[in-house]
Amino acid sequence: xxxxxxxxxxxxxxxxxxxxxxxxxxxxxxxxxxxxxxxxxxxxxxxxxxxxxxxxxxxxxxxxxxxxxxxxxxxxxxxxxxxxxxxxxxxxxxxxxxxxxxxxxxxxxxxxxxxxxxxxxxxxxxxxxxxxxxxxxxxxxxxxxxxxxxxx
Numbered sequence: 001x002x003x004x005x006x007x008x009x010x011x012x013x014x015x016x017x018x019x020x021x022x023x024x025x026x027x028x029x030x031x032x033x034x035x036x037x038x039x040x041x042x043x044x045x046x047x048x049x050x051x052x053x054x055x056x057x058x059x060x061x062x063x064x065x066x067x068x069x070x071x072x073x074x075x076x077x078x079x080x081x082x083x084x085x086x087x088x089x090x091x092x093x094x095x096x097x098x099x100x101x102x103x104x105x106x107x108x109x110x111x112x113x114x115x116x117x118x119x120x121x122x123x124x125x126x127x128x129x130x131x132x133x134x135x136x137x138x139x140x141x142x143x144x145x146x147x148x149x150x151x152x
Contacts, residue, residue, distance in 0.1 A: 002132050005110035008140050012147040014099040017107060018077045020146055021095055023050070029143050034060065046070050052083070061086055068092075075099040088120030089113055105147075109140055 010017055020029050023043045026036050032055050040049035048067040053060055069080035077097040084090050096108040113132075115123065 001112055001114040003110075003112045004132065004136050005108065006136055006140055008107045008109075008144060009100065010105045010107050010144050010147050011103060012105060012150070013103055014075070014077065014097050014105045016150050017097055017105045017143070017147045018072070019150070020143060021079055028146050029139070031142075032056065036065075039064070043067075044070060044072065054085075069094070084116060086120075088115060088117055088123065090116050107140065107143060109136065109143075 019025060023036060023038065027033050034053040034055050036050055036052045038048065039051050041047050043050075046067055046069060048070075050065045050067075051062065052065050053062045055061075063083045063085055065081050065083040067079065067081055069078055071078040075098070078094065080092070080094045082090065082092045091111065091113050093111040094109070096110075098106040098108070100106055114120070
């Protein structure tokens with residue numbers, strides 16, 4: 001299993017950063033997502049389910065993303081989601097935002113990626129920590145960049 005937890009201070013109001021995680025903006029921070037549509041409940045509810053299609057090169061992968069936790073308070077926001085990718089990996093993601101004054105937000109990105117079958121376990125063992133860190137850092141960079149661009 002791979003796990004991570006990274007924290008980044010973003011010079012942007014919490015509401016500006018939070019908007020990036022709404023369904024209508026998800027492709028901005030996740031450009032490989034081709035489609036993201038609600039199929040159960042609504043996006044602001046625990047138990048909401050989305051059908052998401054992701055492109056990796058020429059390959060398209062479609063899966064169901066379930067919202068496990070959703071908090072939208074003035075000083076704290078969190079969205080936790082889980083999905084199974086390629087019938088091999090269970091991915092659990094948590095995006096947390098903490099208001100730090102009127103124009104600063106602490107963004108905490110944490111998650112796990114675990115194999116759900118022999119192939120998934122083997123592929124995770126063959127992968128390296130450095131490449132996972134790179135993917136996490138690139139995502140955090142994209143969120144920060146878009147929050148700063150939106151803030152202007």
